[in-house]
Amino acid sequence: MQITKEHIKMLDIIIKISIDNASRAFSKAIKHGALIELARTELVDVSEITEEMNNDFREMAGAMLQLNGALKGKLLFMIPFDGALVLQDYYMCSPQGTSTEFNEYTEATVQEIGNILASSIGNSLASDFGSTVLPTPPQIICDFAGTIFSSLILEEGMIQDKILLIEAKFKIYHSEIDSYFFLLLDIDTMEELLSKLEQSTRGT
């Protein structure tokens, strides 16, 4: 199936709604505003998108997991180390500045936020399609931003030069902390999804 601009547009609308829900869940988890600065669905060139990522030399903590069920995909939530400490304090309702050293609790915070975001997306998509979409337990990776991102897209990038990437950036209110969210949908399940969407739009 050829993925057309129309397909991407349809997917973008559905995904934006689920990212909206995810940002609400994120805000609720940290009891603090998490605003969506960017949310897009795009067919990107693997080399170009990773060139952009490789420009960022920051050290990051990433929670990577899979979505399984009616929709399959891979998901990454990534935040710079100093941002993870801010997140940890918000999550634990501790005064900002309490967490000063990146430790297992900081990793676990990133893991849990990744889980909440993934579940929120899964809940949204499951509701849209009347089926089940479940995340796997997140794995934590601490490494350079470009390296973590490459791990996400590597398998798809080996097969294709272009990938359909969903990207969102969250800014934590009243801070300089940006965090990044990426979703890579499995091509086969995405084709099924797009067919269902096409059928339902033809039916209306």
Add this chain to the structure above:
Amino acid sequence: MRLIVDENIVTVGVGDLKVAKSPKTIKTSLGSCIGVVLYDNINKIGGMLHLMLPKRNDREGKLSKYADTGIPLLIDLMVKQANANKKLLTAKIFGGAKMFNINSELFDIGKANAIETKKILEKMNISIIAAKTGGTKGSQISIDTNTGIVRCRIFGGQAEEY
């Protein structure tokens, strides 16, 4: 992501390659991929290939993704487009780490990439004068085309010069 806008810095993406002359710096971040850095020290021309897989076989992907097609392509570009002297080219290789794979597959693509890279460079008669491959963490490399020195920083460690 945070974009560093500097005309003298050239960044290489996954499965891509770049060639630049002094005074530019070429850089990339590596995981299981191998970064092949070639340098002509007289003409001060550098090239960097960020390869993902050892062999192209029947695949249709772009040549720079693979060691067996990407390395000859890099040499070709350096010689034909940048006028590098092939006989002067030396190689330094980095990356090839055993990274976390969400599918938990046990094959070590980093190791396979390193083996094929060395094989191809040998076949092309280019000496490897420095190598820092393996491990389980990512690395950031950059070549200063003015000196040919490559700075490599493995995650969790200090930058070292090669």
Add this chain to the structure above:
Amino acid sequence: MKKVLIVDDASVVRLLIKKILKQSDDFTIIGEATNGKDALIKYKELRPDVVTMDMIMPEADGIQATKDILAFDEDAKVVIISSIDQKEMLIQAINAGASSYIVKPFESDRVISTLNEVLNN
């Protein structure tokens, strides 16, 4: 004081639930587990009054752990605390014998009130 066993693979979630329960004089935390398999072992060892159970965990998930605990002790009270909010999973939780279900991210009051409700039934 009612004895609580907290089950979640994320240490920070266990820490947060502990922090919330410490605010109330009704509860004492007697143990923690990081996966469904460990949850059953700890349940048998510690015999809590109530278990808070995550759903998505490595080794054995919360649904399986709930079934196993209820098979061991039909009076066990398990409250699922999960970020999954999907009809099929809610049905599975009920069928597994869960006493209640809290969706993450949760409010502190909700955790305390739900545990009290479950224990008073």
